Amino acid sequence: MSGVPGARLEQPFDLLEHWAISTPERPYFVDGTHELSFAQAYEHARKLATALRALGVQEGEVVALELSSALQVLFIPALMQLRAATVIHRESGPVHANWLFSSNRTSSERARRTVPVDGAFLRDVAEHAELRESLPYPSRASLLRLAHSSGSTGTPKAIPLTLEMAHHRALAANELAVPGQPFMSLLDMGTASGFHTYLGGLLRGEAFYNPGNAAHNLALLSRYRVSALKLSPIQLSELLAEAERTGTPLDGLTALYCAGSVVPVALRQRVRSLGGIRLYCLYGSTEAGRCAERELLDDDTANVGQIAEGTELRIVDEAGNDVPAGQSGHVRYRRAHQAVEYFEDPFATEAAFVDGWFLTGDIGHISPRGELILDGRSNEVMNVG
Numbered sequence: 001m002s003g004v005p006g007a008r009l010e011q012p013f014d015l016l017e018h019w020a021i022s023t024p025e026r027p028y029f030v031d032g033t034h035e036l037s038f039a040q041a042y043e044h045a046r047k048l049a050t051a052l053r054a055l056g057v058q059e060g061e062v063v064a065l066e067l068s069s070a071l072q073v074l075f076i077p078a079l080m081q082l083r084a085a086t087v088i089h090r091e092s093g094p095v096h097a098n099w100l101f102s103s104n105r106t107s108s109e110r111a112r113r114t115v116p117v118d119g120a121f122l123r124d125v126a127e128h129a130e131l132r133e134s135l136p137y138p139s140r141a142s143l144l145r146l147a148h149s150s151g152s153t154g155t156p157k158a159i160p161l162t163l164e165m166a167h168h169r170a171l172a173a174n175e176l177a178v179p180g181q182p183f184m185s186l187l188d189m190g191t192a193s194g195f196h197t198y199l200g201g202l203l204r205g206e207a208f209y210n211p212g213n214a215a216h217n218l219a220l221l222s223r224y225r226v227s228a229l230k231l232s233p234i235q236l237s238e239l240l241a242e243a244e245r246t247g248t249p250l251d252g253l254t255a256l257y258c259a260g261s262v263v264p265v266a267l268r269q270r271v272r273s274l275g276g277i278r279l280y281c282l283y284g285s286t287e288a289g290r291c292a293e294r295e296l297l298d299d300d301t302a303n304v305g306q307i308a309e310g311t312e313l314r315i316v317d318e319a320g321n322d323v324p325a326g327q328s329g330h331v332r333y334r335r336a337h338q339a340v341e342y343f344e345d346p347f348a349t350e351a352a353f354v355d356g357w358f359l360t361g362d363i364g365h366i367s368p369r370g371e372l373i374l375d376g377r378s379n380e381v382m383n384v385g
Helices: 012-022 038-055 069-082 119-127 163-174 192-204 214-224 233-246 265-274 346-352
Strands: 027-030 035-037 062-066 085-088 097-102 111-116 143-148 158-162 183-185 228-231 255-259 278-285 289-295 303-307 311-316 329-335 357-366 371-377
Touching: 012 038, 012 069, 012 192, 027 038, 027 069, 035 038, 035 069, 038 069, 038 119, 062 069, 069 085, 143 163, 143 192, 158 163, 163 183, 163 192, 163 289, 183 192, 183 214, 214 233, 228 233, 233 255, 233 265, 265 278, 278 303, 289 311, 289 329, 289 371, 311 357, 346 357
Parallel strands: 062 085, 062 097, 085 143, 097 111, 183 228, 228 255, 255 278
Antiparallel strands: 027 035, 143 158, 278 289, 289 303, 303 371, 311 329, 329 357, 357 371
C-alpha cells in the first residue's frame, strides 16, 4: 500500500481516521504481545482525547509521556486531536512540561502536573464517549513534538518539530522502506528516528513495529518478513549474534541502514558474508536530518558518502570561511525544513546554529569524488554508544 496520494501530516489525526475507515483491520501497532488495528487505535485515541480534555489538557500545551510504546501510540494521536505537543519525559532533561502522564511516578520537578496512568485511569478512559470533533492545527508551523538531540556532543537538547518538519522527516523515513513491505526502526518511539518512522507508517497506512532486545527484534523480523531495518551498529551486532545463536535465517531482509556511529570493519564483513543484504551508513543529525549516505562495500570507516539530495554542505575554517577544495575544516550543513533553534535555549542555539547552518562538531573534507570524509572532532566529547 502506497498510502493516501499526496497525503500530508498537516492534520495527522485525519490520517488515522482515514485508515480506520478504509482499512480498519490493518495493523497499526505491533510488538509481539499487543497488536492494535487502525480501527481499534482510532476508537481508543478518541476516548482518551475525551478523558484528557476532561482533565484540562489544552491546545498548545507540552505534554510529557513516560509510558510504554503500546500506550504512547494511543496518547500521541489523542494529543494530536487536542493539538497538544508531546515529548518523552526526562527527569534531568531540558524541557519543563505542562503535563506528565506516567506509569511509574506521581510527581516530577519537570512537570506542573503529573497524572499516574494506572488501571483506574485506563478504566476511566474506557468509560468515556469518543471525542468527535478534531479542530485543525492553525498552521504548518504548529508545534507537534519536542525531540531530544542524540547527546553525542554533550547534554541532550530539546528540538522543536513543527508539522511541516515532521512531514518531511516522515517522508525521509519512508525513502528507506520498500513499497508495500514492512519497515522497522530499532530506534524506539523515544527517539526522533522512531517517532518519524511511526509518522511515516501513518502516511503509508502501515504498522509501527515496536523494537526491543535482539531476541524480540529477530522474532518480529522473522514473523512479519520485515524487508528493511534502521538501527545502530551496536543493535546490528546484537541482532546478528542472536540470529547466529538461534540459527534463525534473515530471510526477506534486503537492506540495513546504520546511523548514530561508525560501523566497525568486522561488522561490515559479517554482513557481507551473509550475501543478499545491502548495508548503508547514514550520517546526519536530529537537528537537520540526513547529510550524507553511502553503501558500505569497503572497509573505509572515514568515508560517510555522497552529500544527500537536498543537503547543502560547507567545510569552513575557525572564522567560518570556506576552505579550499580538499582541505580539512569544520563541517556544517543545512536542509529545508530543519530545526533552526533549541527549545527555550538561546545559548545552545547560538553555539549550534549560524545563519541557518547547523554546526556538527565534526572535522572533515570533501574528496575528489564529492564524498564527505570525516577526519575527527572539534571537541573531545563524543558518545558512540
